[in-house]
Amino acid sequence: MTKDFIDISKWGSFSIKSQEIYHWKTDKLNILIKKENDILKIYHYKSENELNIDEILWQDWLIKEDNDLIIDILPSYPDKTIVLKFKRTFSILKKQKKQISVIIPIWVKIKIKQKDIATEILTIPVTESFKGWFGDLSDGELCYYITPEQENTNNQLYFLKLPISVINNSEKNSLIIEKFAIQPKYLSIFENQELSLSSDDINVIFKSDGDVSIAMSNLNKKSIKSPLKEINSKLVEKKVFQSINLDQTFYTYNLPIKK
């Protein structure tokens, strides 16, 4: 069924010609893109679902009738804060550092470019994520709850690596980590030589009770999407505005950047 489609399964820009069907796929998500005169049609479905091309309910976008329609297909973070909920809590002894390298599923962002004007039209998760509440019941935030996977997951091109270092600078207490909340709008996405994706290096520094800071660095990485680049900085120190001490478990939360 899919042999007549033009395969575009990678990140980047693609020129879309009328009447052709373009296919972007991972092992979990398929996206079909088609242009008919001044209408751009997109359909996405899960890989386990069978495709019947005659029964597709396309989503339509009215565009300027133009021969050179360029589509950008880029990796993206989710539209909500991500909570990394670890399968097991872990402790970091005082004056110790622990590297945690986890991977999370990526979202796919589709933009159309016409006459140098780029318009974002759709963001689709490669895999659906569970949601959960972070914070107090009356004053918190709805987030994506992701149980980070180990790095050996198949098809890593469509996952994103979060290199996290947790440093316990406290001279008194061990640090027990159960979950992190990370606001993705302050993170960049980088592409490595093997085409895999990663975020900034995230350094969580615990100093004393309730005093946690998060620093990010993005040295020597090729950026695909970089809000940090916009603020012209390679290292951003951010103070934590929400830090809850609950039975010796510390929840960290990163702050909007204050210049």
Place this chain on the structure above:
Amino acid sequence: MEFLKNEYIVITIKILIVFITGIGLSMWLSKQSGKFFSKKFSPQKGLIISKLILYIGYVIVSVTILRELGFKLSALFGVAGIAGIAIGFASQTSVSNIISGIFLIMEKPFKIDDVITIGEVTGTVKSIDMLSVKVRTFDNRFVRIPNEKIIKTEVTNVTYYPIRRIDIDISIAYKEDINKVKDILLDLANTELLCLRNPEPFVTVNKFGNSSIDLSLLIWVEKTEWHKVKNIMMQKVKEAFDKNNIEIPFPHLSLYSGLETKPFSIKIEK
């Protein structure tokens, strides 16, 4: 005579100028302040302030015109005072509603598009006005609730917080393994994308009933998904119980006659 005519013309022109500019200015000020306060605070506050400015403008224009016509305002205020008392008695309910409306706007127990329950009415708030709150029920009825009633009675704002809990009451037969049932229920909640991961789903054993053990499955969802998830989960619970041969009992009644442990005999006659 000529002098009098001229004087009348001057007064008429004055009155017309006061009327047109006064009413125009009042309406313009009311509209602008309404826009400003709606943006700055809330549409309800904007509406009240704009109406207040409009009415004050009308009063000022009326008083100015009456003075131009030669009425003695002291006498007029005296009459207005007496009339005010009479009108006050007659419009007690309306005034009470207006004051209640002001308290409602200040207290903000709900806003437009919230889902509220007042008495037996549950629906979406469509407007909060000076005299009443207009609600559209889920079966598409329009309900006008006087502000005074809202102040006096208990109001539940169903959508005040972004997440809500669904309590699904389930009864199982006494022969069933409670732990197995708990596992089945939690597995259902943990695999449904619309159920939140935090707060975590939970199963409670509520009581030993006459014919059943009564449990509750407690799951948290986004407020907009409450009805949808409840429906999905009720169906999934039934399907999972059928698949795992878990019995949902109906009331059983045992009748004894004579000895406590010995059932009485039944004779069927042809």
